[in-house]
Amino acid sequence: MKNFIFVFSILLLTSLSVRAQVFEPVKWTASVEKISETEYDLISTATIDSGWHLYSQKVPENGPIPTTFVYNNNDSYTLSGTTSEEEGHTVDDPVFQMRIKFFEDKAEFRQRIKILNQELSVVEGEVEYMACDDEKCLPPDYVTLQFNLKPKDEASTIFEPVTWESSVEKISDTDYVLVSKAKIDQGWHLYSQNVPDDGPIPTTFDYNLPQGVVLIGKTSEEKGTTIDDKIFEMKVKYFEESAQFRQTIKVSNTDITMVNAEVGFMACDDEKCLAPTYLDLTFDLFNSVAVKEDNSVSSSFEDDxxxxxxxxxxxxxxxxxxxxxxxxxxxxxxxxxxxxxxxxxxxxxxxxxxxxxxxxxxxxxxxxxxxxxxxxxxxxxxxxxxxxxxxxxxxxxxxxxxxxxxxxxxxxxxxxxxxxxxxxxxxxxxxxxxxxxxxxxxxxxxxxxxxxxxxxxxxxxxxxxxxxxxxxxxxxxxxxxxxxxxxxxxxxxxxxxxxxxGWLNTVKVVLGFLELALAFKFLSNADLVSQWHILEREVFIAIWIAIFGALSLYLFGKLQLPHDSPLKHISVGRLLLGLLTLSFTVYMIPGLWGAPLNLISAFPPPLDYSESPYGVGNSKTGGGIMSNANNDIPEGAHLLAPHDILAFNDYDKGLAYAKKVNKPVMIDFTGWACVNCRKMEQQVWVQPKILEKLKNDVVLISLYVDDKRKLSDNEITDSKLKPGKKLKYIGQKWSELQTIKYKTNTQPFYVLMNHDETSLNEPVAYTPNADDYYDWLQEGIENFKE
Known part of the structure; x- marks a missing residue:
């Protein structure tokens, strides 16, 4: 009781003296030391002014207030043991008149934790402490500590090089121009709306038009720059620093004041490309400005x-x-x-x-x-x-x-x-x-x-x-x-x-076959818009093969139609035309298994509009999905040609299979338009020692961040990165997973992980050195075995 009255008196006198002078003799910093993929040390460091001291976590009864650490409850981690501290000094304290352990100049406290959720990036805690000198003590103080497990400057490689703003220009009471402006960071570029086949993903605009609003023409864009792109190794038009896109609309309903749109785009620098990004744009017609009539503005735009x-x-x-x-x-x-x-x-x-x-x-x-x-x-x-x-x-x-x-x-x-x-x-x-x-x-x-x-x-x-x-x-x-x-x-x-x-009727019949082929293009358009999936890519190509095959037989005289004259012999012209048609028919046949068919790329449905669950020929090397001769390929998996690596395109199915066969998971964040991904697969993965590991020692899950297949209605969710934005495409789902969990949005990106979804070693990006990539694979596989 005597000691309590003594301590209370000291605190009272101290608090009165604080009115004249504020003391802050102890300053705290928080840091993190990584022990393994699942264990970290939370380090709390106190810097103590000369002449002052900080007490230990353990002090005698009726002594000073001890230093105490409290960590916020979180299901994403657990504490391993108690908070440890340095040796400090144990002396006869002149204030409390007892032997007490305290620290001078500096003190360090460590608390080990085990991570249960790899998405965890911050742990918060609070320290309570009391500081004294040889004459007085300060009231207890409380400081919040924040431990960053993944410091931004070390772990985050999230790039956002393109920002957008929208505006509206008024032409007349019914006509407006929707203006979309992109600001592009130094060193990055944004691609045109029109790019070559097998090139980058173009910039696209999807206008959500209310009743009474129609588009006039197509979205025009600035002239930009057309050069040999270092990433895609082709001539591509893109924009640097800034870009502007303009779309004219006609409004017949004067009550409409707002038009919404979605812009999809991909940004690249000279070494890498980011996953496709989809942003919402809002055009306020009520706050429109008069259209610019400057000739220099109109001449800088083109609609190629x-x-x-x-x-x-x-x-x-x-x-x-x-x-x-x-x-x-x-x-x-x-x-x-x-x-x-x-x-x-x-x-x-x-x-x-x-x-x-x-x-x-x-x-x-x-x-x-x-x-x-x-x-x-x-x-x-x-x-x-x-x-x-x-x-x-x-x-x-x-x-x-x-x-x-x-x-x-x-x-x-x-x-x-x-x-x-x-x-x-x-x-x-x-x-x-x-x-x-x-x-x-x-x-x-x-x-x-x-x-x-x-x-x-x-x-x-x-x-x-x-x-x-x-x-x-x-x-x-x-x-x-x-x-x-x-x-x-x-x-x-x-x-x-x-x-x-009779040759005149032959011309007429040939034109009939051509019109028949063209008719199915319009049926395909309707099927694509409505997503009926009755005329998918394989079916369309098969119909064209049948039409042009029949035309070849007709030209060779094997088929006769009602108004044809008897054919005694085939003219040279008819023979050459027949050979040309037959060659075209043979050319289309590989399209049934995924060949791009560049000569007619504008006619068939796209590769991803297919009977195959992952699109026609959607192996990353362009060779198509291999057949399962032995019926031993698990559900949801396929063999990537020409490597014959068992691969999943679904995260949950791949993880479930990895648990079943007791192998580590290798996540491959990739993209169809990712050139460096193809280089890794064609130059690094083909190395015998690496190919052996990929085929036998890991379960590969390839997640395509630019997969434009739509999510089913029950899979559409709100974006965690962009509040108010819905994830509509499969690629958006995988891109957000990569960004949130691994703090990066570049491809390729490779992760080796355990069945509890914790990383077995540090993930890697583009690694053209095959030996380095093999060492990384071997390290993760060994950690899994341990």
Whole structure:
């Protein structure tokens, strides 16, 4: 009791003196020392001012307040033993008049913990202590300690080199421009929306449009830089420092003030690429600003895809016009029409003039048809065609009808009364008569030209450009009109024309097969948009193989259709065309097992839209999934060709199998567009000693951070890294796992772990030295055995 009164008196006097002077003689720091993959020492270090001392954790009864450590309860770790301390000094304390252990100048305390959850990065605790000198003691103090198990400067390699901001520019009361701006860190770059096949992942924009809002055209982008990319070893367009993307919209509902979008992108530097990132963008129409009319701004943007598509439409339409000339409905009309002009004209010059007017009339008629289609649909509807399910289904049915007509089942003809009325107008003579002669040609030849014209209009409209149908009809009609004008100007050329015959119907049938193949492209579009999975990649390729295989047999005379003439022999031209078609058919066959088929990459569904659970040929080396000849491959696994390594693409199934066979797990964070991943697999994994370890001593789980397959509805979760953001793709799930658990977002990244999901050694990234990689593998496997 006497000691208690003494201590209380000292504390009271001390507290009164503190009013005049504040003492802080002890300062604390927290640090961590890693003992193993699962054990750490939490180190609390006290720096003590000269003349002051800090008491031990154990003091005699009725003595000073001891130093005490309390660690926050957490299911992610357990304490191993008690907190240890240094030897310190045990002396006769002048204040408490007893032998007490205390520390001077510096004191260190250690508490060992065992990690139960590898995601744990911080442990918090609190220390209570009392400091005294030879005359007085301070009141007990409490300090919070924070122990970082994975200091950011050592363990975290999370890069965020691209940030985005959005704004809106107003064109009119109904038209707006959605502006997406990317700020790119020094040394990094962002890829264009248009990249070559087998290249990086492009920047994409997915606009969530409310009812009453439609897109006008495609998203334009700045010119950027096109150079030889060091990572992908190809010419690629990308942006450095900054990039701006612009999308025009039309708003018919004035109540709409907000439009949302998602941007997907991949950032790379000269050595590595990050996993694809998906961010939400919000465009506030209410706070829009006037559109910039500076010519320098508009000239810095380009829409390469739109320009290229218009040129493509024109070229395809032009050659389609020449193909239409070689059909039974048009080809015989050439000598008759040219003969009419040369005989009826008073002079050669007049005949040439009339033939030119005739050709121009043909162009005007078809271009007017293109204008009508553009006006009927309008830019918004035309842009919607490429993704609208019902438009694509309607086009599929329409092209099937055209194809069957060309194959000879029936003929599509306009009413005879139309032709009679137009033909009567042609007798009027003069410019009007010539125009109606051209119109009569268009009507009479419709059974042959109609399907071609219809197909061209469908293709041009589906491109989303309002001028597409006009450009298509210009190309088509120009090819039709040129021969009439040229042969009228040079009648002697008529002698070089081949005679009409059965070959004209052959041309028509070949066009029928081509239209049949094209029809399934539109069915595929509808299937992709709706995710029906009735026309997946293998099925589509199989149908094309059947169509072009049948065309080859037809050209070789093994098949005959209703309007074909008896075939006594095969001409050289027909033989060469048959060989070309047969070669194309053979070329497509490997596509059933995963070949990329670059020649027709724009037509089949993508590789990941497949009957195979991981996409056609989705082995990381491009060789496809190996067959299981011995039926010993576990559920959810496959063999990676050409290495024949058993691999899982599902974390839980791979871990369960590893426990079953009692092997360590090797997680391979990779990506389809990861070049360094391919280098590791093709140059390091193939080393015999490494390949032996991968095949026999570990269970490989390859997690693709850029896997664009969608998660099932019950798997969609909230992102832990980006509040409010949903994880929609399988790749996002694995990318977030890597970022949260291992504090990095670069690939490749390799982890060897135990069955309790603790690391067996330090994970490694790109390791091109095979010996270093082997040593890392061996170390982890040995730690597992221990």
């Amino acid at each position: 895809s739109n320009n290229k598509s218009l040129w493509s439409i024109f070229i395809i339409a032009f050659f389609s016009g020449f193909a239409a000339l070689l059909t039974p409905c048009v080809f015989p009309m050439i000598p008759m029409t040219v003969s009419f002009f040369t005989k009826q004209s008073k002079s050669k010059a007049a005949g040439i003039r009339n033939a030119i007017i005739y050709g121009l009339s043909i162009i005007v008629i078809y271009v007017l048809l293109g204008v009508v289609v553009s006006l009927i649909f309008g830019p918004a509807a035309l842009n919607a065609l490429s993704t609208n399910v019902w438009f694509n289904l309607a086009f599929f049915v329409l092209l099937m009808v055209f194809a069957i007509s060309f194959l000879g089942a029936f003929e599509i003809m306009l009413p005879n009364s139309w032709a009679n009325k137009v033909d009567s107008q042609a007798d009027r003579g003069g410019l009007i008569g010539i125009f109606f002669m051209a119109l009569a040609l268009a009507i009479v030849s419709f059974s042959c030209t109609g399907p071609i014209v219809g197909t061209l209009l469908v293709e041009a409209a589906a491109g989303g450009s309002q001028v597409g149908p006009i450009v298509g009809m210009l190309g088509f009609s120009l090819a039709i009109a040129l021969p009439f004008a040229l042969f009228a100007a040079f009648p002697g050329w008529m002698n070089s024309l081949p005679k009409s015959g």
